[in-house]
Amino acid sequence: MRERSAWRRGPAFWRRSIQLRVVVSTLLLTAAVVGAVGWFLLQQTRDGLLDNRVEAVVAEAENETAEAENRLVAASGTDVDAAAQRTALVEPIILRGASRGFGVVLAATGGEAGARLPAGGALFTDGLDPASVPDALQDHFRAADETAWSFSAIAATAPDAPVAEGPAVVVGSTLTLPADGRTYTLYYLFPLEEEQETLALVTRALVTAAALLLVLVAGVTWLVTRQVVTPVRLARRVAERLAAGTLQERMRVRGEDDLARLATSFNQMASNLQRQIRQLEELSRVQRRFVSDVSHELRTPLTTVRMAGDVLHDARDGFDPGTRRAAELLQTELDRFETLLADLLEISRFDAGAAVLDLDDVNLVDVAHRVVDSTRPLAEQRGVHVRVRAGAQPCLAEADVRRVERIVRNLVTNAIDHADAGEVEVRVAGDAHSAALAVRDHGVGLAPGESAMVFNRFWRADPARARTTGGTGLGLSISLEDTHLHGGWLQAWGRPGEGALFRLTLPRRAGEPLRASPLPLVPHDADGARGTGGTGGAGGNGSTGAAEGPGSRPGSAPARGPEVSA
Structure with a gap:
C-alpha cells in the first residue's frame, strides 16, 4: 500500500x-x-x-x-x-x-x-x-x-x-x-x-x-x-x-531585484484588494442596516395605515363604487406591503447571519398536506387542482418546521401562479439518508438559463406578467436561504411549454452531507425522459435548464440535462 x-x-x-x-x-x-x-x-x-x-x-x-x-x-x-x-x-x-x-x-x-x-x-x-x-x-x-x-x-x-x-x-x-x-x-x-x-x-x-x-x-x-x-x-x-x-x-521584500519588485507589486495589489473588500463590506453592512432599519421604521406608520385601511374596508359597502374599489385595492396592497416588510426583515436576518434553526422531527407528508389545504382557495380561484402523492409511511427529517412550511408554501403558490390551469403535483419521498419534496406544474415553464436565476431576489421570468398571488419576489430567495440553513438542496428544472419542477432535498439528520436525492429532478413526463425507468432524464433538444444547491450531485438523476448551481 x-x-x-x-x-x-x-x-x-x-x-x-x-x-x-x-x-x-x-x-x-x-x-x-x-x-x-x-x-x-x-x-x-x-x-x-x-x-x-x-x-x-x-x-x-x-x-x-x-x-x-x-x-x-x-x-x-x-x-x-x-x-x-x-x-x-x-x-x-x-x-x-x-x-x-x-x-x-x-x-x-x-x-x-x-x-x-x-x-x-x-x-x-x-x-x-x-x-x-x-x-x-x-x-x-x-x-x-x-x-x-x-x-x-x-x-x-x-x-x-x-x-x-x-x-x-x-x-x-x-x-x-x-x-x-x-x-x-x-x-x-x-x-x-x-x-x-x-x-x-x-x-x-x-x-x-x-x-x-x-x-x-x-x-x-x-x-x-x-x-x-x-x-x-x-x-x-x-x-x-x-x-x-x-x-x-503580506510578502517580505528583500533587495531590489525582479523578485523584490514582484513582492512589492504583490503587496500593493493585496493592499488595494483589502481596501476595496473593506469598502464593499462596509457598504454591504450599511445596506443591511438600512434594510433592517427601514423595515422596522415602516412598521409603525404601516400599523397606522392598516388601522385606517381596515376601517375603510369594513365601511366600503356604504361608499360609491369608485371609492369602494379604492378601499379594496388599498386593503390588498396593505396585505402585500406587510408581507414585503416581513420578507425584508427575514432577508436582513440571513444577510446578518442571525438566522437560527429550531430543530425537530418534521414529517414532510404532513407539511405537504397542510400547505395544500391552506392554498386550496387560491388554487380554486386560479382553476388549478393541487394533488399530493406520497407513500403511506411518514417521511421524517430533522428540520425547522416553520421554515420548511414556508419553503413548501412558496413553491406551491409559485406553481399555482404559473400553472395557468390544470394540475400541480406535490411528490414526497425519502430514503435512509435524505427526504425530498418536489412540486411540479405544467405551466409556462423556464427558458434555458432562467433556472439559474429563478432564485434571485425580485427576479421574474416575464416582467410583464402580473403577480396574481400578491407575491413580493423574495419568496424563492428566502426559500433558498432556508434550505442552505438546513444544509439541503433547492433545485429547479424547467422547459418552455412543459412547465417546471422544484425539488427540496433535506438530510435526515442535521449536519449530514447530502449525496443524492430520492426524487428525480427531471420529471418522468418531460420529453426525452420517457423510458428512463424512474430515474429522471432530460431530452436532447438542449432546452432543459436546472439549478442546484451547493454540493449536489447528478447521481439522483443520471439521465438529466444540464444543471447550474444556484
Whole structure:
C-alpha cells in the first residue's frame, strides 16, 4: 500500500514542483551533453592509442625482419637443409618475442586461396594458435610482398602461453629462404593489453567525472531554482491566506531585484484588494442596516395605515363604487406591503447571519398536506387542482418546521401562479439518508438559463406578467436561504411549454452531507425522459435548464440535462 501511495503521489509531485522539473530537465540535458563529449573523447583516445601502437609495432616488425634477412645473407650458400634453416631463422625471434610479449608465426607464402596456416607447416610461438593470424592478411601476401598489418584477436592453446589473449595488431613481412628459394612470411602478433588497460582507465575516469559533474550540476540547479521558486511559493501561501480571508498578510521584500519588485507589486495589489473588500463590506453592512432599519421604521406608520385601511374596508359597502374599489385595492396592497416588510426583515436576518434553526422531527407528508389545504382557495380561484402523492409511511427529517412550511408554501403558490390551469403535483419521498419534496406544474415553464436565476431576489421570468398571488419576489430567495440553513438542496428544472419542477432535498439528520436525492429532478413526463425507468432524464433538444444547491450531485438523476448551481 505504501508503494502504491508513493506511485500515486509521484506524478502529482512532478506536476506541482517546477523546481523538480527544472532539475530533472537540466540533469537530462547535462547527461546527454556529457555522454556525447565523453564518447567523442573516448573515440579520440582509442584512435590515438591504436595509431601510436601500430606505428611502434610496424617499426619493430620491420627491424626484426631486416635482422633476419641479414642473418640469411650471412648464412653458408652450401646449406641446403631448408627445415634447419627455417628453425635457425625463427627461434631467435620467438625467444625475443617471448621476452617482449609478442608472438611469432613463420609460414610459407602462396598456396591456394583459402588454405590456412596449419596446413602449411608453420612454425610459431609455443602455446599460440596460428589461426590468430587474420585470413585477410594471409590473402594479402599471396598477391603482394610489402609489409602489411591488421587487427585481430590472439587465441592461446595453452594456459601458460607467453602471449596474452585478447585484441592484437598482426604485422606481416616476407623474406626468401636461400636453402629452398621459397618465400616465407613472418607474422608478428603484438597484444593490445596495455592499450586496453589505458582505455579502461580513461573510461572509468570519464564516468567518475561525469557522475560527479551530474551531482554538482543537480546541486547547483537545485540551489539556483530554489532562489527563484522559494519567493513564488511564499507568494502562493500568502495568496492562499488572502483568499481564506486573512487580508493583512503580506510578502517580505528583500533587495531590489525582479523578485523584490514582484513582492512589492504583490503587496500593493493585496493592499488595494483589502481596501476595496473593506469598502464593499462596509457598504454591504450599511445596506443591511438600512434594510433592517427601514423595515422596522415602516412598521409603525404601516400599523397606522392598516388601522385606517381596515376601517375603510369594513365601511366600503356604504361608499360609491369608485371609492369602494379604492378601499379594496388599498386593503390588498396593505396585505402585500406587510408581507414585503416581513420578507425584508427575514432577508436582513440571513444577510446578518442571525438566522437560527429550531430543530425537530418534521414529517414532510404532513407539511405537504397542510400547505395544500391552506392554498386550496387560491388554487380554486386560479382553476388549478393541487394533488399530493406520497407513500403511506411518514417521511421524517430533522428540520425547522416553520421554515420548511414556508419553503413548501412558496413553491406551491409559485406553481399555482404559473400553472395557468390544470394540475400541480406535490411528490414526497425519502430514503435512509435524505427526504425530498418536489412540486411540479405544467405551466409556462423556464427558458434555458432562467433556472439559474429563478432564485434571485425580485427576479421574474416575464416582467410583464402580473403577480396574481400578491407575491413580493423574495419568496424563492428566502426559500433558498432556508434550505442552505438546513444544509439541503433547492433545485429547479424547467422547459418552455412543459412547465417546471422544484425539488427540496433535506438530510435526515442535521449536519449530514447530502449525496443524492430520492426524487428525480427531471420529471418522468418531460420529453426525452420517457423510458428512463424512474430515474429522471432530460431530452436532447438542449432546452432543459436546472439549478442546484451547493454540493449536489447528478447521481439522483443520471439521465438529466444540464444543471447550474444556484
